Each structure stands twice: as C-alpha cells, then as structure tokens.
Amino acid sequence: MAADGGMKPLQNAMKLAKLAIQLDAGNRHKEAYCEYLRSINYISHALLEDAESIEEGEMVAEEVEKMLKLAEQCLERAKSFIGREESLSAISTTTTLAEPSYHSTTATSVAVCPGNVVSPQDPDTESKLNSSPGHRRALSDGGGGLSPFLPPEVFQRLQTIEPLGTRKELTPIEEASRLNQKLKANYEARLARLPPAQARTQKTSLTLSFERQMMENLIIAKARQDALQRKMEERRLRLQEEANRRFAASGSITAEEPEQRVLYTNVLEYEQDHDWPKLWKAKLKKYPDDVTLASGLVSRLLSCPDHPVMKLLKRHQYRVYNRLYPIVSKCLPASPALSIKPSHSTQSLSISGSRRRASESGVGHSLSSNASLNMTCSNEHNSSTVDSGCDGHHTPNRENSFEDLEQFLSQLDWQPCHGDHNMTFEPSHQVDQETLIKDLEMRALKDHLKAIVKDIHNAIDQLLSLCLLSFECLNTANSKDLCLASIEEAFFTPVWGPLLALFRKVHRQRELSFESSMTLYRDASPDAVGVSPELYPQDPAVLRGSYPYESAVQELRLLSRDCCPQKKLDCIVRTLRVICACAEDYGSLQEEDSKTASIGADDLLPILSYVTLRCELPQLVSECAALEEFIHEGYLIGEEGYCLTSMQSALQYVESLHTRGFQLHNSKLT
C-alpha cells in the first residue's frame, strides 16, 4: 500500500485549503467559499473513513488533530462569508468593476495579491497526487457496506489540481498587473512619506502620474498580448494542417477521426513548447532495442500532467467517476453546498435504491440462518435510511447550538421510518411490486455497468492510440504492451474503488450466496469441498498451527490491495502457483511411495475452492467479474486467462455450496 505512494489525507486537505486561501486572498469570494466547504467536506470524509476502518486507524492522533484544526479554520473562514452571503456574487462583480483589467483575464489572482502567493507545489507531490488520492482506503475496507466516495468535484480537484501559483510564464497582462502592484505600493509609500505641508499639492500630481503609468503599462501589455495571441493562432493553424496531412496519409477515415485530429494538434502544440518529447524520440531512434528507454519514456509521459495524453486521461477518468458517483455514493451525507447534477435516470435509480435495500434485508431475514449476515443487512438498512433522511432535510437549524443539533439528529432517526412505511403498497401486491421493482432496478444497474465498461474500453483505446500517435517510436509489439499497461494503471488506480462498488451492487446476490457458504464451511477441512486427502497433511503437527494452503490464502487476500486489473490478475496467477507449490510440498511429505503426479484441474479446483472459502472475501466475486471485463484479449488464452477462469469456476462452485448440503461432495471423488 505504501508503495502506491498515495498522498496523506492531511496533505490533500492542506492542498485544498491552500487553494481556498488563494482564492480568498484574490477576492474571489464565492469560489473561495465553495473551496473552503470542499476542504471541510474532504477532511470529514477522510476522518470518517479512518475512524470507521476496522484495522487500527492509519492516521496518528497528531494528524487527526491537525486535520480537525484545519477544518475548524476553514469553517471560520466560510462563516465569515455568511454575513456577506447575499453579496457574495455582488462582491466579485464590484471588484471586477473596480479593477476591470485585472479580473477580465482568468486566474490572475496571483498578480493581484503577490503578498499572498502560496509557494508553488513541488512537482514531486504533484505526480504523487496523480497516482491515488485516497481511494485505496475506500477499497481496503470494502468488506462491509459501501464506503462513501469523494464527490466528483473534489475527485477532479485532487486529480488535476493545477495550482494558480505554478504558472511559470505570465501573460503580458499578468506581468503588467504585477508591475502595477509594485507601482501602487511605491505610490502609497511615497504618499505616506510626504510631509503634511506638501501633501495636498503633491498628492494630486503623484496620483496623476501613478494612474498614467498604470494605464500605459496596461495598454502596452494589451498590445503585446494581442500580438502573442495572433502568433499562437497562426501556429495553431499551421499545426492543424500538419495534423491533417498526417491523418490524410494514414488513409482510413473513422467517426472518431476529427476528435483525434484535434488531440493530435494539441500534441504538436505541446511539442513546440517542450523539448523532452523530441529528446526522447531521438534517443529511441538511436537505440530502438533498448527496452528501458521505452519504459522511461512512458513514465516520463505519465509524469507530465499537461501533456495532451495525460489531460485526456484525466478527462476520461473524471467522466467515468462522474457517472459512477451518483450510483455508488449513497452513504455520503448530502451537502447542500455541492451542486452535483445527476442525470434524470440515475436520480431515480438512487432514490429507489434505498427501497431496494430495505426489501433485500427482508429477504435476508427469511433466508439466512446466520447472525452475521443479518447484521450486515440491517446495518446497511440503517445507513440507507439515515441518508435518505438527510436527502429530505435540507434546512438545518440556524443557530447551531448543541441541543438543536441533537434534536435535529433525533428527527433524522425517526423520520425515514415513516417515510418508508408511506411508500409501501397494499400487502397483497407488495411482494409482486417489489420483485418487479427490484428486477427493473437490477436491469438498469446492469445496463449502466455495461455502458460504463464500454466507456472505459473506448477511453483506453483512444488513450493508447493518441499515445502511439504522439510517439510513433513506441509502436512496436513490446512497447505497445508497456504503454497499455502504464495507461491502464494510471487510469484505473483512482477509479477502481467506485467501479468495484458498482460491480458489487450488480453482483450482490452472488456475494450473499458466497457469504452463506463461507459461514457454513468456514472451519471445514479441505476434504469437505472435495480435496483429495493425499493433497494435504493429515497430521496437524506438520502444519505447525496453521491450516493447509494458508500461504495461498494469504496471497489471494492481497488481491484487493491493488487497484489495477493487470496487477490483480497477477495476484490470482501467483495464488494458483502457490497452490501448486504447496501441493507438491505436501506430496513430498507423504511417506508411501504413491508418487503424487503433477496436479491437474481435477485437484486444482477443489483446492482453489477451499482457498477462496478460507479467504473470507465475498467481494472476490465482484473483483473477478470486473477482471473478466478488463483482461486483455491477448492474455485470455494464456496462463492469466486460465487462472482467472479457474478462479471464476471455484467461486461459482462455492456460491452453490450452501444449497447443496454437506454430503454431496462424496458423490464423486477422484
């Protein structure tokens, strides 16, 4: 997990807060206000996740305290806007009026408030941020209910933060603004130094000359800016033509081509401004067989957030996340400050979702015989009802004294129950209606999942082709695989959490079956699932306190740690290899000369079933279903494909176990 190098929550929170302060200092009140709220939102999200995680909290007390302090400060700042709330928008417009030239260009707050410039983020943390902001945690505790995810806006912010301070080159107008700031400071200092006697006479002339200088600066800057813009425009046209020529040469015309052409123009533009692509291309041309060069280039590319390939990647990522979020985020407390715009269909989905879960918990009661299952169901029921209560209750009490808050919360506890009862139908129709609704919802969820999977495939295809278009030198079989693997890793790492959550929703019934079998067979010996007695030691002493195939179980448990399909697949392959190695070891322990031949599928599948039972991770079902969608075609036929298929079979078998009863395995043993 540490290797993933995700940023610490505190650092993320500080980053967000810094951005808010910058905006605040730049008099962009409304944006600053929103940004403060976002910081608070993120902090509470991170702390909540930490506090709820089963393993001991990853954060140290000191860090938690700092986070809370930070939240407090953000809250203070946000509160300070409230008095001016109505004028929030007005303020920004009036300041715009007062200093039109400053605010007409975007992102000039740096120029306006040089004193407050936050030190530029070092590129190191920048790139770390790209890898994973904190979703690994959402994943790692995914055993129970759905963990809440960051709202898409915060997600995007964390993915693409481009701090205002990092701009290296200022536009002419920005430069002029800076200059004018200095002039202003000078002017004020001189005014202050004036002896009172001369103040009146000199002030006018000083003011006049100050204003004239400012005006001049701005006019010059404007002219330079226009010239620059014209030049850029010309260059753009030239590059566009180049791109067109390139595409004309390739012949085939597809629907995506115009888009690809625009993207390629961006690449050319980028290459005019940056030297590294040229240098790497030259290097690769010189040593085309050097594999390390290709991988070096790919990682260089991935570390450049402003390269068109990476920009496209972030865009696709955000799009996917945005589509996932409304469906998987139901546990998130609704915050009025966030304006998420769910599409019509997803909204109806999420509303009915809580009802679905309510009905499911009813099913759980009647079907299951074990306590733990009921617990999880009812827990989820609770959480869903609470947040549906939040949905309906957008107006918190004004004076936030503690009693009011308590009262408010107790209201929340009660209300949803009434709400739920109002929703139910006549008892006689209820079952029919609910199954119908459940069916419809499931179908909608499946369609949604299918669409998202397709989107992801398309996104990755587009990314790969743009990548190969930008660096033709990578268009060899080996380098192409490398590119694809790197792109996938960068793409999937931050979105795997919510993606898996959707898969889990769709495969919920399968996971429940798996859980039922798991509780039934948790302590069963390997032969209960049909493992031949020759393939594990009968003498407990040999195992020294562990159970058979424990190392394989440990290996498999690591599966949920990775966030990228290829790595997960590798984990499954390793698990099967460990099983084979274990079987061989156990075989060599047997005294009789019944030479245990290499194990085939007849032996492998029962052992694998046993290992998955012992693993106690119902989400394996969904993980594997997701892997099935994202495994490369080239791997399908090979060892990876075989291992995934075997894992799927073992899981399916385990799911069916609890309905079969114990004796069935005796019917046919090898």
Add this chain to the structure above:
Amino acid sequence: MAAGGGAGGSNKTYSFKVVLLGEGCVGKTSLVLRYCENKFNDKHITTLQASFLTKKLNITGKRVNLAIWDTAGQERFHALGPIYYRDSNGAILVYDITDEDSFQKVKNWVKELRKMLGNDICLCIVGNKIDLEKERHVSVEESEGYAESVGAKHYHTSAKLNKGIEELFLDLCKRMMDTAQAEERAKGNGASQSTSSRRGVQIVDDEPQAATAAGGCCSSG
C-alpha cells in the same frame, strides 16, 4: 531458421487453445504431461503443473503456440464447463477403454461442445490406456463409429507407453490450422489480420524455433 525460409516471409504465429475433457481417472493428466514433458520440451512445463500447459511447435514452417487447458472432470464442476471451453479451437475428450461409463461422459461433452461452439471446434476423441487392451470394455468399432458420426477424429493412446500421443496432437494442430486458414480466407486477407477476433490467429513476434515437432513425431511413431 528453418521457419524463416519455410514460412515464406510471413512471421505469423498461430495461437490455439485446446481444452482437455475427461472423467477423473481416465489419465488425461498423464497424457498431456507425457506430451509436454518429452525430452525436447521439459522446459515448457509451467508453474501450474498439469493444469495449464503450453507447447511451441513448428509445423510445415508455421509456428504454433498451443495452450492446453485441463478441466475438472468431477460432476459437481460440470456446470462450470462453458467458461473453460469458450473460444477454444480444439477439444480433446479422453475416456478409459476399460471404463464404459467414461465413454458415456465423452458423449455428453460432445453434445455440449457442439451446442455451444458449433462446428468451429476440432474434436478429438481419445481412448486411453491401450496398454490394458485385455480389459477393454469399449469396443473399437463402437467408439470409432461414434466419432465419425459426430465429425470427430478418434485416436488410441497409452500415456504409460507413450503411444499415439504425438500423432494425436500433431494431427489436431494441422486441423486447427486448416480451420483457421479457412476462416481467414472467408474473411478476406489483409485487413482481417489486425481485427481478428478473440479466437484464432494472433500475430506474435518471437524468436524462430529450431526444434520441429514433425521430427519428434516421426521418430516416436
């Protein structure tokens, strides 16, 4: 080297998936191990032991990569068969000539395979353990007749004596290549190469193989 000349400039490599079906005790594991373990090839044994094996061949100048997927023979895993044999190019269905029951199981699989995969898949029905000829319970006429009736080829093997195994695989490979080539022709050459679907031909760049399976086959046959 031989491949470079024989292939006539095409560096195409065929990748085929072959599933191995058969009841628990018919000896399919020994069969496939015998094939992949022979002295030229022992390095091809993967870390998954007999469950999943690969073999590289060179047939009439064309490179072939075989991926041999073993399946579980137990009844309770039968429902899971389809995910194993989807996209297969060939299937080897093994029975034990001393066990009538295992032959009946083969018939069931044939039905299922034909139903799921149609005629695209090359079927081989294999009567193993011919070293136990004296205890034979499945007659040669019956089994060969059945194979012909379902469009499959029939082979007799002995994993113990290493008999008939090379021929079986070589023959299967040739048939799969014919099927793949026919498919290619049907699609129209050239453009179809890059868009070839999940099953069938893949273009892989790997070093030419010197060892020829044909030679091994002749010596053992």
